[in-house]
Amino acid sequence: MLRDLSSRHGGPLRVLVTGAGGPAAQSFMNAFAVGEIAWFTADADGLAPGFLLSSPNRRAIVPRGDAPDYVDGLLPEAVDMGVDVIVPTVDAELVPIAQQRHRFARAGIELLLARRSTLDLTLDKWKLAQLLGGVVVPIPHTALLEGRVEPPGDGLPRIAKPRTGSGGRG
Numbered sequence: 001m002l003r004d005l006s007s008r009h010g011g012p013l014r015v016l017v018t019g020a021g022g023p024a025a026q027s028f029m030n031a032f033a034v035g036e037i038a039w040f041t042a043d044a045d046g047l048a049p050g051f052l053l054s055s056p057n058r059r060a061i062v063p064r065g066d067a068p069d070y071v072d073g074l075l076p077e078a079v080d081m082g083v084d085v086i087v088p089t090v091d092a093e094l095v096p097i098a099q100q101r102h103r104f105a106r107a108g109i110e111l112l113l114a115r116r117s118t119l120d121l122t123l124d125k126w127k128l129a130q131l132l133g134g135v136v137v138p139i140p141h142t143a144l145l146e147g148r149v150e151p152p153g154d155g156l157p158r159i160a161k162p163r164t165g166s167g168g169r170g
Contacts, residue, residue: 020050065093
């Protein structure tokens with residue numbers, strides 16, 4: 001998709017990658033480090049390692065993705081830096097950005113981000129398992145647990161995960 005976009009500024013495509021402290025942002029930037037792309041980075045932590053992949057004048061410290069003012073902090077930074085595309089890489093940022101897609105579009109900024117309806121499905125592990133349920137890809141038996149659950153006596157290992165979240169938390 002990046003190759004299909006062009007810069008509004010006549011130079012290289014200006015791409016802002018959020019979550020510069022995480023492996024997704026750094027992996028994305030390294031994977032697309034070919035061609036004419038000017039990298040910009042954003043993170044809530046001023047010491048995010050991914051900041052080293054962009055010039056100091058192309059870095060923005062923004063609120064955390066789960067903060068109520070996240071988009072209000074990110075959008076003006078993106079506008080000030082003149083970015084063409086934003087690539088959000090942190091789960092907590094995805095829905096807030098998708099909800100405000102119209103504001104980014106008005107500013108002339110493209111989003112490399114699924115639609116809100118797709119995010120609602122894919123960010124919920126239970127909903128996604130129900131959709132895929134062995135029809136699209138084989139998945140292990142999946143159940144929604146409530147309260148205290150006694151494991152069956154078949155000796156097989158079990159994994160419990162929260163419906164939402166990332167990074168192995170919970």
